[in-house]
Amino acid sequence: MSPADTRSSGASDKPTTSVPFFRPALGDEEIDEVVACLRSGWLTSGPRVKQFESDFATAVGAQHALAVSSCTAALHLAVDALGLTAGQAVLVPTMTFAATAEVVRYLGATPVLVDCDPSTQNMDLADAERKLQALASGQIAATQGKALPVVGVMPVHVGGAMMDMAALNEFADKHGLWVVEDAAHAFPAAWRPSSDAAWQRAGEGTAKVTCYSFYANKTITTGEGGMAVTDDQELADRMRMMSLHGLSHDAWDRYRGGGTWDYQIVEAGYKYNMTDVAAAIGVHQLARAEAMRQERENSARWYLDALADVEEIELPEMPENRVHAWHLFPVRLRLDRLNIDRNAYFAALRGAGIGCSVHWRPLHLHPYYRERFGWLPEQFPVATPLWERLVSLPLFPGMQDAERVRVARVVRDLCRQHRA
Numbered sequence: 282m283s284p285a286d287t288r289s290s291g292a293s294d295k296p297t298t299s300v301p302f303f304r305p306a307l308g309d310e311e312i313d314e315v316v317a318c319l320r321s322g323w324l325t326s327g328p329r330v331k332q333f334e335s336d337f338a339t340a341v342g343a344q345h346a347l348a349v350s351s352c353t354a355a356l357h358l359a360v361d362a363l364g365l366t367a368g369q370a371v372l373v374p375t376m377t378f379a380a381t382a383e384v385v386r387y388l389g390a391t392p393v394l395v396d397c398d399p400s401t402q403n404m405d406l407a408d409a410e411r412k413l414q415a416l417a418s419g420q421i422a423a424t425q426g427k428a429l430p431v432v433g434v435m436p437v438h439v440g441g442a443m444m445d446m447a448a449l450n451e452f453a454d455k456h457g458l459w460v461v462e463d464a465a466h467a468f469p470a471a472w473r474p475s476s477d478a479a480w481q482r483a484g485e486g487t488a489k490v491t492c493y494s495f496y497a498n499k500t501i502t503t504g505e506g507g508m509a510v511t512d513d514q515e516l517a518d519r520m521r522m523m524s525l526h527g528l529s530h531d532a533w534d535r536y537r538g539g540g541t542w543d544y545q546i547v548e549a550g551y552k553y554n555m556t557d558v559a560a561a562i563g564v565h566q567l568a569r570a571e572a573m574r575q576e577r578e579n580s581a582r583w584y585l586d587a588l589a590d591v592e593e594i595e596l597p598e599m600p601e602n603r604v605h606a607w608h609l610f611p612v613r614l615r616l617d618r619l620n621i622d623r624n625a626y627f628a629a630l631r632g633a634g635i636g637c638s639v640h641w642r643p644l645h646l647h648p649y650y651r652e653r654f655g656w657l658p659e660q661f662p663v664a665t666p667l668w669e670r671l672v673s674l675p676l677f678p679g680m681q682d683a684e685r686v687r688v689a690r691v692v693r694d695l696c697r698q699h700r701a
Contacts, residue, residue: 284587302636341484343510345517352494359490423654441606462488501566
């Protein structure tokens with residue numbers, strides 16, 4: 282159906298069927314593999330996890346991959362393996378989900394929050410530079426006047442559009458920082474500096490460790506799950522050991538035929554391993570990852586065409602020289618052209634049967650970071666007003682024409698009804 286079909290006048294229909302914010306694309310292959318896994322008798326980390334790790338490493342061009350229980354677990358293992366400790370600081374974007382900063386807190390270190398780029402919502406490296414200068418002079422309340430050593434930076438590719446990783450790594454090298462890449466939204470994604478340069482995938486040497494999410498609404502899913510990839514053998518070994526209680530051998534090594542029962546506890550580790558049941562889903566999701574990405578991109582391009590003339594909203598960019606994962610389709614309300622705020626608009630979308638979300642309330646506006654570290658809204662002049670305009674529309678593989686049309690019509694009609 283043509284995007285032009287959304288441009289009818291008249292009030293929004295009463296919803297006969299709702300459009301979910303996300304619907305996972307699970308096929309018979311995933312179902313059959315899970316059943317086969319259950320019948321095999323091997324449910325925890327085993328052969329399917331090993332296959333998923335190997336296939337994923339190949340897919341992103343990394344030397345080592347570790348499948349774990351969540352992206353949060355992957356990020357935690359990464360900063361642990363890099364030796365993060367209390368009394369150190371890490372640059373973290375304020376425009377991100379809880380996990381990126383909280384893993385820094387797990388180890389007693391301090392997240393130094395950085396404002397976002399106004400166009401992409403990704404970390405603003407100019408503000409990161411300013412935060413480093415303020416930190417060195419003890420001007421950031423978050424550090425209680427202490428010039429804490431900054432040891433790392435954790436970029437996030439918001440919505441699936443990668444940062445300029447050459448600029449990010451140049452910045453990190455200049456300041457002697459390691460890079461842990463939060464690629465929860467960015468599989469499969471890639472970037473290049475120019476149209477005549479080679480593509481570089483997220484995880485293909487882009488960071489010391491790159492971490493992915495396979496949560497239910499991510500670009501591929503295992504229900505719950507995550508992956509950490511690296512080209513560093515030492516980091517890979519440390520993360521693998523710490524992912525299962527700090528034991529010298531994992532369960533697969535101990536219980537498979539020919540394995541040894543014996544193990545030693547060499548560190549106080551965690552319980553972060555992925556199950557074979559989850560990996561059974563993941564191996565088939567991975568095989569269809571690019572096809573599903575293309576379906577999301579087709580829907581994103583359809584939205585961009587269908588809503589191009591709606592003056593009350595700003596649409597996300599299609600950045601050049603990016604393979605966009607299109608995990609999200611966030612629009613920005615032009616509140617000066619509307620007589621309602623974002624929350625009222627959001628409620629109206631939901632009331633019309635359109636699933637939607639907001640990505641995100643910036644970290645500096647959450648009570649924990651505001652009260653414990655003293656961050657102020659004016660320290661983030663881009664993110665602070667921007668988040669009040671954000672609404673993420675439904676976007677998922679397998680989205681039907683009728684669903685896209687309904688979303689676009691409701692968005693259009695609400696803008697017309699509430700035009701200032």
